Amino acid sequence: MDYSLLVATFQRAARGRKLPQQRLLYDCLRAAILDGTIGQGSRLKASRALAEELGMARNSVIYAYERLADEGFVIATRHGTVVARVGIAQTHPPLEASCVSVDLSRRVKGLFRDRQGIDESAAFVSGVPALDAFPLSQWRLCIERAWRTMSARHLGYGNTEGHPALRHAIADYLKVSRGVRCSLEQVFITDGTQTSLDLCARLLADTQDNAWIENPGYNGARAAFQSAGLQLVPVPVDIDGLAPSRELWLSHPPKLIYITPSHQYPLGSVMSLERRLQLIEHARQAGAWIIEDDYDSEFRRDGPPLSAVQGLTEDAPVIYLGTFSKTLFPALRLGYMVVPAHLAAPMVLAMGQIARRGRVVEQVALADFMDSGQFALHLRRMRRLYAQRRDALQTALQKHLGEHITISGGAGGMHLSVRLNLPLADTVVSEAALQHGLVVSAISGYCLPDAPGPHYNGFVLGYAGVPAEKIDEHVERLAELIDKLMH
Numbered sequence: 001m002d003y004s005l006l007v008a009t010f011q012r013a014a015r016g017r018k019l020p021q022q023r024l025l026y027d028c029l030r031a032a033i034l035d036g037t038i039g040q041g042s043r044l045k046a047s048r049a050l051a052e053e054l055g056m057a058r059n060s061v062i063y064a065y066e067r068l069a070d071e072g073f074v075i076a077t078r079h080g081t082v083v084a085r086v087g088i089a090q091t092h093p094p095l096e097a098s099c100v101s102v103d104l105s106r107r108v109k110g111l112f113r114d115r116q117g118i119d120e121s122a123a124f125v126s127g128v129p130a131l132d133a134f135p136l137s138q139w140r141l142c143i144e145r146a147w148r149t150m151s152a153r154h155l156g157y158g159n160t161e162g163h164p165a166l167r168h169a170i171a172d173y174l175k176v177s178r179g180v181r182c183s184l185e186q187v188f189i190t191d192g193t194q195t196s197l198d199l200c201a202r203l204l205a206d207t208q209d210n211a212w213i214e215n216p217g218y219n220g221a222r223a224a225f226q227s228a229g230l231q232l233v234p235v236p237v238d239i240d241g242l243a244p245s246r247e248l249w250l251s252h253p254p255k256l257i258y259i260t261p262s263h264q265y266p267l268g269s270v271m272s273l274e275r276r277l278q279l280i281e282h283a284r285q286a287g288a289w290i291i292e293d294d295y296d297s298e299f300r301r302d303g304p305p306l307s308a309v310q311g312l313t314e315d316a317p318v319i320y321l322g323t324f325s326k327t328l329f330p331a332l333r334l335g336y337m338v339v340p341a342h343l344a345a346p347m348v349l350a351m352g353q354i355a356r357r358g359r360v361v362e363q364v365a366l367a368d369f370m371d372s373g374q375f376a377l378h379l380r381r382m383r384r385l386y387a388q389r390r391d392a393l394q395t396a397l398q399k400h401l402g403e404h405i406t407i408s409g410g411a412g413g414m415h416l417s418v419r420l421n422l423p424l425a426d427t428v429v430s431e432a433a434l435q436h437g438l439v440v441s442a443i444s445g446y447c448l449p450d451a452p453g454p455h456y457n458g459f460v461l462g463y464a465g466v467p468a469e470k471i472d473e474h475v476e477r478l479a480e481l482i483d484k485l486m487h
Contacts, residue, residue, distance in 0.1 A: 003045060003053055006032060022060035026067050033073050033083055044074065044081040123474040125439045126266070126415045126462030129326055130385055138374050139328075139365070146364040158357040160348055162189025162336070165367035170322075170336050173370060178297060179307030180320055182338045188347060189363060190355070192335040193293060193323045194220050199337070200256065200319055201228035203350050204289050209255035214242055216446035216456055218265045218293070221258045230256070234451035237264055241271025242279065254288045261309055262297035266446050266460045268409015268417045270300075276309045280316050290318045296413035298327055298379050301387050315340060324366065326414065327379060334362060382464075386414060392468040393461060396475035404482070405458070414464035417443065419457065424485055426457050432481055438474060 010028040019027065032038040044050070047065060051058040065081050068074045074081050121128075161167060167187040174180035190196045197220060205211065207229035213221050215234030225232055233252045235244050242259050257279070261271035271279075283290050292309045310318040323335035339347055369375050390410055397407055397418065409417040420426055426442035433440040441460040466474065 001038070001045075003050060006037070007054060020060075021054075021056045022063040025054070025056070025060060026064040029064060029068060030071075030073060033068075038083055040083050040085045042083045043079065044083070046080060121465065122437055122439045123466050123470070124461045124463070125465060126441055126460045127326065128462060128465045129329065129414065130382065130389075130464050131329055132465075133382065133385060134329055135374065135378060139369065142365040142368040142372075142374075143361065145368060146361045149364060150361060154360050158360045158363070160188075160352040160355065160357055161185075162187070162357055163360055163363035163367065166363040166370075167336075169367045169370040171338075173375075174308075174320075174322070174338065178294065179311040180338055181311045181314070182320075183341070185344050186338050186341055188337045188339065188351065189357060190335045190337060191333050191359075192325055193295075193321055194224065195355075196319075196321045196323075196335055196337045197221055197224035197258075197291070197293075198228070199351065199355060200289070200291050201225050201230060202354070203347065204319070205230055205255040210252050211256040211258065212242075212244065212252075212254040213258050213448075214260065214264060215448055215451050215453060216266055216443055217258070218260060218295075219446060221291075221293070222448070225256065225258070232448060234448040234453070236453040237267055237269060239269050240275045241269055242275070244282075249282060249286065253286045254283075256289050256291055257283060258291045258293065259309070260293045260295045262294050262300065262306070263409065263411070263413035265295055266409075266415070266417055266441070266443055268411070268413060268415065270306065270411055271309075273306060273312075276306075276312060280309065280313055280318070283317050288317065290316070291321060292318050293321045296326065299383055299386055299414060300412035301383065301390075302411040310338065315342075327375075327382070328366075332362065332366075334359065334366060386464055388468050389463040389466060389471065390416065392471040393463045393466075393475070396472045397461075399472070400475050400479035401482070415460050415462040418459055418461060419443075420459070422482070422486060424482065426459050428485060429482060430459060432485060433478060436477060436481060438478055438481075440478065 007025065007028050010031060011024065029038070029044070038044075044065070045053070047058055047061040051061045054061075065074065065076075069076055069081070072084055075084050164184065166189060167184045171182050171184050171187050174182060190199065201211070201224045205228065209230050210233050211225040211230040212233045212235045213225065214237050216237070217234075222232060231252075233248070233254065235242055235248065237243060241261055241264055242257075259271065259279070261276060263270065279290060282288075290309060294308055297308070308320060310316055310320040317340070319340075320338040321335065322338075324332050325335070393416055394407060394410060397405060397416075401418075404420070404422050406419040406421060407416055408419070409415065420429070426444050430440050430442040430445075439462075443456045443458045443460060446460075447456055463471065
């Protein structure tokens, strides 16, 4: 064995730590014995010979050998120093990661979608805003001002409910812009919509309770409810939003009802006022909670804005969810829940046990960003920008794909839903497009397997992050790809 190479390799792995020679040799030999590089029964080099090979004092080698012997790694025999047979050496190489079978819980099986190789900045990724249009300089000023207000007491865990300044800013914003009925005490800061959904699933329902989800619908809700052990009940969606039948209310009464009424994901429909009021009344009768994910509500462009479901009636059984991932940027990881007034105190107690809050600086900075008017200004700019990009995408789709598709969901939001009027599976298009740098999400992937109701075949095209001048060439490439697949 080349001990010089062994020691040099170990020293590099130790990231250049300065160790006495005797300690370096001891650590190196111990590690080599443990990982099987020096096998059981192997005889180590004589101390004098090893000292000459490594250019160190013989006493350093003797020290390393004696310490290894004291710990039972080696045995001094009349034939020399031998590695002990104590069953510590590895007898086989480590398995490749792809060969390891991981037995995860039944609750999470079937949740995984392979996103390997997907570039989040690629054309048509859904749910990603125009990050290059975010006012970084203004945000940086807010962060700097926030840090100047910090003291040592702000470095621990924050309030369970979130920082009061941000909760106040959110309450004021929601009351004016979305018609939400709330006070500061009803607003809870979370790490985003997914965290909010996890909390709702764990705090408001018990294992095996029925959770209604839109079909097709947001896979994050599906993941949160399934991992909490709830029974998923797919509910069809039509042009007016969630469309449960009378029979479904009787046969599968829900505990949780998840909806995206402002811009249904992924189809893009807007829930009608009549449907909203019916849902509130039926949920009251069933003793169910409505979880309103007000996805994309800030970017409605066509038609009058509809108030949030939460604010339509007094004490509606609604948990209102919002996030800044779409309006600002995903890496911020800040969202919020608005709960009914009578639920606020129990939520404080429960969340105090299972959801420690942090990011105090970011919360203070965001409150500043909102109070200073920068948030409202940014939203106005994004509405204009997204309207341009939506129009460019609609024009390009009609130009290059025409009667082969049916477009929906253009009234607001950051994506279009496209139905494919061809005998071609959307999953085939999605996989082929990914190889050409286009992220075209198959709508069928948002449906529960074997769910009753209509079959969906199409794709979701996010346009928020795609410059208008680039959209036509991307759609032309997609059209050429579809034509090739058809032939």
